Amino acid sequence: xxxxxxxxxxxxxxxxxxxxxxxxxxxxxxxxxxxxxxxxxxxxxxxxxxxxxxxxxxxxxxxxxxxxxxxxxxxxxxxxxxxxxxxxxxxxxxxxxxxxxxxxxxxxxxxxxxxxxxxxxxxxxxxxxxxxxxxxxxxxxxxxxxxxxxxxxxxxxxxxxxxxxxxxxxxxxxxxxxxxxxxxxxxxxxxxxxxxxxxxxxxxxxxxxxxxxxxxxxxxxxxxxxxxxxxxxxxxxxxx
Amino acid sequence: xxxxxxxxxxxxxxxxxxxxxxxxxxxxxxxxxxxxxxxxxxxxxxxxxxxxxxxxxxxxxxxxxxxxxxxxxxxxxxxxxxxxxxxxxxxxxxxxxxxxxxxxxxxxxxxxxxxxxx
Numbered sequence: 425x426x427x428x429x430x431x432x433x434x435x436x437x438x439x440x441x442x443x444x445x446x447x448x449x450x451x452x453x454x455x456x457x458x459x460x461x462x463x464x465x466x467x468x469x470x471x472x473x474x475x476x477x478x479x480x481x482x483x484x485x486x487x488x489x490x491x492x493x494x495x496x497x498x499x500x501x502x503x504x505x506x507x508x509x510x511x512x513x514x515x516x517x518x519x520x521x522x523x524x525x526x527x528x529x530x531x532x533x534x535x536x537x538x539x540x541x542x543x544x545x546x547x548x549x550x551x552x553x554x555x556x557x558x559x560x561x562x563x564x565x566x567x568x569x570x571x572x573x574x575x576x577x578x579x580x581x582x583x584x585x586x587x588x589x590x591x592x593x594x595x596x597x598x599x600x601x602x603x604x605x606x607x608x609x610x611x612x613x614x615x616x617x618x619x620x621x622x623x624x625x626x627x628x629x630x631x632x633x634x635x636x637x638x639x640x641x642x643x644x645x646x647x648x649x650x651x652x653x654x655x656x657x658x659x660x661x662x663x664x
Numbered sequence: 665x666x667x668x669x670x671x672x673x674x675x676x677x678x679x680x681x682x683x684x685x686x687x688x689x690x691x692x693x694x695x696x697x698x699x700x701x702x703x704x705x706x707x708x709x710x711x712x713x714x715x716x717x718x719x720x721x722x723x724x725x726x727x728x729x730x731x732x733x734x735x736x737x738x739x740x741x742x743x744x745x746x747x748x749x750x751x752x753x754x755x756x757x758x759x760x761x762x763x764x765x766x767x768x769x770x771x772x773x774x775x776x777x778x779x780x781x782x
Contacts, residue, residue, distance in 0.1 A: 447720070450720070450741075451716050451717065451720070454693055454716045454741060455713050455716065457692070457693070457694065457738070457740055458693055458694050458697075458712060458713060458716075461694035462694070462712075479711075479712055480711060480712050480713035481710075481711020481712060481713040481714050482711065485711045485713075485714055486711065486713045486714055486717070488714075489711075489713075489714035489717045489718065490717040492717070493717040493718055493720065493721035494717075494721075
């Protein structure tokens, strides 16, 4: 079949230029659709295959157009690694920034107390400040994670691709659950505090673990759905 | 003398045309090519198959969104403008109008100030 051999020619040339297989198959499928549309358009006149191909463009011009529009050669590698690497770097950076700020505040507070010579008012103020500083120290993982979420979404996330959001959510939940596992290792069966706080936290931990397991599945489902939406016409359909 | 295609000063024009036309309604490749021919009154010539790499690149840049849809009893990949694409179109169209107005002004030759006669 003339169309098939023309498409095979284009596919072979693109393979030699190291184009990804999915790029080649998508382009050849769309060219085939376009070919049939042109044949239908010209169905009243006796148009030849060569005339249709001339309208589509030569193999060289299509290859030139494909080469001029090519971007990264390993888009999946960058897509799968950059969100994790970037989010990790953001998390470390925001944690370091908050810790340095808190250390500085702590130092300044101590200096002020020493200068004021330990008066009751100064001690009271410094106690309040120190409590606030301690609260912020304890909430560093949460603050860092929230800041990381904002930074990562602005810098890394392509707003039209929902998968990156799911990956970022997964990393955030992993960051949140790590410190909580260390701080709140209560046995769910023991209710020694007399309150239901331990039960709530245990359920929260279970929820976070379930989220960590299901989020990658959601990301995979979104990726598969997007691939299906862009999947080219099969060779069987082409020959039909 | 061979006809020179796509002069360098037209870089970026195909993207602008595609964004403008897809901004009016979603289309598949063949439909888009026909729309370009009709709206340009057949004054633009190009290999119709060359539009697909450009569409794929615009999609990977986030300016277009594609989806498989059934059109006239056949499955096709239909392209539509994304929110980023709409913003790019607005900026691109404004820049194009400014540039063409400036060039037109130069080509027509303005009223220059009369030289000072000594």
